[in-house]
Amino acid sequence: MTLVHNWHLGRTMEYPYFESRPEHQFAAVFNTNRCIACQTCTMAHKSTWTYSKGQEYMWWNNVETKPYGGYPQHWDHKILQLLWDNGNNPMEWYTSAEDKDETKAPYGLYNGDTIFELAQTKGLKQVAVGYIPDDKEWRFPNIYEDTAASEKTNYETGPAAESSELPEHKRWFFYLQRLCNHCTYPACLAACPRKAIYKRKEDGIVLIDQKRCRGYRKCVEQCPYKKPMYRGETRMSEKCIGCYPRVEGKDPVTKGRRMEARCMAACVGKIRLNGLLSGDYKKPDPKNPLDWMIHIHKVALPLYPQFGTEPNIYYIPPRWAPRSYLKQMFGPGVDEALDKYAAPSRELMAVLQLFRTTQTMLSRFEIEDGEKIYESEIMGKKVEVYNDTVIGFASDGTEMVRVKVEEPTWESDEKRMITY
Numbered sequence: 001m002t003l004v005h006n007w008h009l010g011r012t013m014e015y016p017y018f019e020s021r022p023e024h025q026f027a028a029v030f031n032t033n034r035c036i037a038c039q040t041c042t043m044a045h046k047s048t049w050t051y052s053k054g055q056e057y058m059w060w061n062n063v064e065t066k067p068y069g070g071y072p073q074h075w076d077h078k079i080l081q082l083l084w085d086n087g088n089n090p091m092e093w094y095t096s097a098e099d100k101d102e103t104k105a106p107y108g109l110y111n112g113d114t115i116f117e118l119a120q121t122k123g124l125k126q127v128a129v130g131y132i133p134d135d136k137e138w139r140f141p142n143i144y145e146d147t148a149a150s151e152k153t154n155y156e157t158g159p160a161a162e163s164s165e166l167p168e169h170k171r172w173f174f175y176l177q178r179l180c181n182h183c184t185y186p187a188c189l190a191a192c193p194r195k196a197i198y199k200r201k202e203d204g205i206v207l208i209d210q211k212r213c214r215g216y217r218k219c220v221e222q223c224p225y226k227k228p229m230y231r232g233e234t235r236m237s238e239k240c241i242g243c244y245p246r247v248e249g250k251d252p253v254t255k256g257r258r259m260e261a262r263c264m265a266a267c268v269g270k271i272r273l274n275g276l277l278s279g280d281y282k283k284p285d286p287k288n289p290l291d292w293m294i295h296i297h298k299v300a301l302p303l304y305p306q307f308g309t310e311p312n313i314y315y316i317p318p319r320w321a322p323r324s325y326l327k328q329m330f331g332p333g334v335d336e337a338l339d340k341y342a343a344p345s346r347e348l349m350a351v352l353q354l355f356r357t358t359q360t361m362l363s364r365f366e367i368e369d370g371e372k373i374y375e376s377e378i379m380g381k382k383v384e385v386y387n388d389t390v391i392g393f394a395s396d397g398t399e400m401v402r403v404k405v406e407e408p409t410w411e412s413d414e415k416r417m418i419t420y
């Protein structure tokens, strides 16, 4: 084991390989508040990559309803339970001013074992704590869809009063969009005895070399997100490939420019923005929309940072779910992220308009000022909305998109109406 820095945790941690960050990192921000669970993303990946024999139960992208849904079933409950280690690893965060550091520990300091460290503490003969889901757990990709959690029904005030208490709803569920996180410290890669898994230097995409894989399933066991999947037909494991030919600009549609992954480009709810993060997390580029949302504005958070893999898919948390549940899932940055999302700044309003405006990966944005169109107070905070214009650029500097904050509306011409 070596010591590597994990900025999600605000500290160094043990990992089997030396710290080696890619030049750029494949990443995305998902706005959970906008997802309608249409599963278009799920079918986009399915029809692109996993339609063949032996891939029937492979869902590299899935959308599950929290808190009960999961693919494989109960994956996060199970890994959290293992990590909890009968209460010997309480997974606390220190968040006082001295525990925070703008670049090295933006959320605070994690004071618990990661999946790698707990395996060491317990003297396990594996690199991380983990488990292999059984066949039954892989069989139902969308079980518990739209099933809400609630406190006990209050019969005195009646069910209608239950969901009206803000900022948290008592009856709640939300959609969690999931795919491989192309982690900075992949547990799948660390676990593979064949060294068949590698992380690409140019974009940080994590791939399984099918020529080297022998189907030992150590990646399936040790990935805490359960995103490598075993294919009985070939007796090998497969996982999300980050649509790397598109990311390399091989699709003619974007004329050689980097293109977003299929599941991202297909998103109907416009919740996804996919691109590359700057390689140095200590020097984020304030003009890169992903760097800005993740590192500078801190409105988007990693999924289960306490696992220790430094995952690279980031989430704007849902507004109305209980904060304690969200903090377990996204770490201690939840309050700050939700304060910023609920009463958005002028810059955030503009950047959010970039979601799903183009299939080309955007590496830079500019904002042109517009007139004020709205003013209000949200949770005691004054909010002003301006009809600014946000412009998105590809990495070669070409302007790809120009949109205003206020979305245009069209009224159909009366002449076109069919009358009976």
Ligand code: SF4
Pocket: 179, 180, 181, 182, 183, 185, 186, 187, 188, 189, 206, 222, 223, 224, 225, 226, 227, 228, 239, 309
């Ligand atoms: S999410 Fe799992 S499969 Fe993907 S890189 Fe991380 S550890 Fe590996």
Ligand code: SF4
Pocket: 034, 035, 036, 037, 038, 039, 040, 041, 042, 063, 177, 266, 267, 268, 269, 270, 271, 272
């Ligand atoms: S396509 Fe977008 S809106 Fe539809 S389920 Fe997927 S992430 Fe949600």
